[in-house]
Amino acid sequence: MLRSSHALAIAIAVALPSPGFAASPQSFKGEYTVSFFGLSIARSTFSSHYENGAYAIEGSVSAAGLAKLFDDTRGTISSKGTISGKKMVPQAFRADYTSGKKASVVDIRFTNGAVTSTQVIPAPGKRDPNNWVPLGASDLASVLDPMAATVVHADSLDQVCGRTVKFYDGEMRADLTLTYDSKGAISVPGYKGDTVTCRMGFEPVAGYRKGRKALNYLKNRSRMMVTFAPLGQTGVYAPIHATVGTQIGTLTISAGRFEAIQ
Incomplete structure (x- = not known):
């Protein structure tokens, strides 16, 4: 999943908000649906907790609807780390998932925000040095894992967009740029209020094969929009709706529940 479809990896990352930066302990929960041409293809849930300068997130994702007939993928995702000022500093990220009978693992460890080890099972095949952009x-x-990369700490909705996120999924490094698009409002169980929508740009940096059509499409042609809403009174903004354009159509991620629990 993370290795074979970076569009889906980004979509799932967008659908799993990170925790808040409240002075007192806070917990959050959410439920999301990923759909394609109006048909549900995946569901995800998450729970997260922040306390004493540390955060922990547990999430799950599974194929749904017709997608289960073709690729019955399901798995769990976890991320933990600390807060330094207004920045996430990840310590560990792990994704365990199965696709049919095939089990896969992505395990990333960090020290002071830098990746110190990456384990991918099964191991990637041999790379052609003439076509592969290696990681240095x-x-x-100073990179963020797929879950920590989704959170934005800002003083207001006006300051959510206008930033670049350094994203690493265990194989590929990419820059995700957020530029302002519009403001709006939304109502879902757990939240009713204002939102801001950013257009997300995608720029592969390293850890990818040159000329790969799916990545070129995400970089040059895909329209990716992410709508953020606040997590309680924490000053943290997380995705509540998103669309990711792919070569075969648009993935839509929608929150069915989005709430902070005091």
Whole structure:
């Protein structure tokens, strides 16, 4: 999943908000649906907790609807780390998932925000050095895992967009840029209020094959929009709706529940 479809990896990352930065302990929960041409193809849930400068997130994702007939993927995702100022500093990320009878693992460890180890099972095949953009040490400094990359700490909705996120999924390093698009409002169980929508740009940096059509499409042609809403009174904004354009159509991620629990 993370290795074979970066569009889906980004979509799932967008659908799993990170925790807040409240002075007192806070917990959050959410439920999301990923759909394609109006048909549900995946569901995800998450729970997260922040306390004493540390965060922990547990999430799950599973294929749904007709997608289960073709690729019965399901798995769990976890992320933990600390907060430094207004920045997430990840310590560990792990995704365990199965697709049919095939089991896969992505395990990333960090020290001071830099990747110190990555384990991918099954291991990637041999790379053609003429077509592969390798990862360097500088590529893995001050990066965020797929879950920590979704959170935005800002003083207001006006300041959510206008930033670049350094994203690492265990194989590929990419920059995700957020630029302002519009403001709006939304109502879902657990939240009713204002939102801001950012257009998300995608720029592969390293850890990918040159000329790959799916990545070129995400970079040059895909329209990716992410709508953020606040998590309680924490000053944290997380995705509540998103669309990701792919070569075969648009993936839509929608929150069915989005709430902070005091």
